[in-house]
Amino acid sequence: MERIMAKKRNGPGRPGGQTNLSDSILDVAEVLFADKGFAGTAMRHVAEKIEANPALINYYFSNKENLFRAVFLRRAEKITEARMARLAELEAAGGYGIEDLVRAFLEPTAALLETPQGRSFLRLHSRLHMEPEEIAFDLRRQVYQVSTRAYAEAFAALLPGMPRRRVYHKVSLMVGAYLYAFSDTNRLGELTEGLGAQEEQDGLIEDVVAFVSAGMRAGQG
Amino acid sequence: MERIMAKKRNGPGRPGGQTNLSDSILDVAEVLFADKGFAGTAMRHVAEKIEANPALINYYFSNKENLFRAVFLRRAEKITEARMARLAELEAAGGYGIEDLVRAFLEPTAALLETPQGRSFLRLHSRLHMEPEEIAFDLRRQVYQVSTRAYAEAFAALLPGMPRRRVYHKVSLMVGAYLYAFSDTNRLGELTEGLGAQEEQDGLIEDVVAFVSAGMRAGQG
DNA sequence: AAATTAATTAAATATCTATTTAAATAATGA
């Protein structure tokens, strides 16, 4: 007995109806790049997951590197924008402290923890930050240079007398701390054992904010 | 005119004299795995860098995964041992504080910053911590589970009343912070611009210790 | 309705990959 439900088209040619495979490709590529890295991800496997031909990915994204860029930029640009918006709000409101600044920086990424797809991006994002390949630097600079520098200056203003070098070190430490904490590769379970996966995460964001805020203030004049 | 200096053997068969290619292979593989990742590193390229046949690597290490394990374990086991030894010294000496514990944990890795080969390992090490692949978890658990848990308990003892979950979060944050700071992928230069590459690193270790120690203490009763 | 454009597949291209096998040579042990 044949099924009547929408069956995948099986030959060449433009399919009937509307398609939006571009977004599907980005979604599955995001998961694969997160789990297997750039080199470890095969275009063929991306294609298989959307049940399409590999050539289709090249049709939409030209090549693998460009696909990776698209996956990364789709979310990273929103993160930067949100950080800049949050910083502008703080400045408009007048006085703010270290902890406000830390929250403004971290919360746009912490929001991604709420969905599986967002968590995939966070893993991808953490990996990218530990990679010395030139493409990784390019992408990070392109998206984050301006906003990270703006935050570094804002921190410096709240830490009068602290040398710029130290402030930059601290910004790096903040970034490393949240990347790892949000990457879900730390496998806290290895340490905790007793706790369930959900309980482990309880209060994580507040703990990150407290830890980083205290670290930022350390050694103030 | 022929050269008389030691020329690479060019045919099959055991070469004259002593060889210790096993260590050379580990050194070269360490750099390549650090720069290109596991999937991005080709056995052929490892072989080329020591001017040997690819089969030789399989002769020594059986396969690629096992080569990676060997590269990682060579140094990681020394790090764990050093951490345990440092912790034992602290306990033997009687009283110690948060900052002593942070130094004991971090200095065995910070020492690797001093050589290019050590810095390659640190990059490899950071990458491994951001990877969700099962082999990455296995290796990290195998080497670090015991010592990291011992440090977590020691921190907990210095932070009476703090829930275990928070202590574990803080240990994760410490790990993330130092991994990124020591990975040399943060490219502080992107932020600093004015400073030279050497100046950038000045005081880095002290800044990490100060940041992490303050973070650990945050929210004490 | 005809022409053009968009979206898809099948098949081919040209490499690159890890690993194994067999042969070769040197060192070592009996």
Next chain:
DNA sequence: TCATTATTTAAATAGATATTTAATTAATTT
């Protein structure tokens, strides 16, 4: 000295990879 073991290479194996080309079909424009 002879047999065995250790270390090396050349060549083959068996796939996997990213990308391109040409054909095909549907949608859109004229």
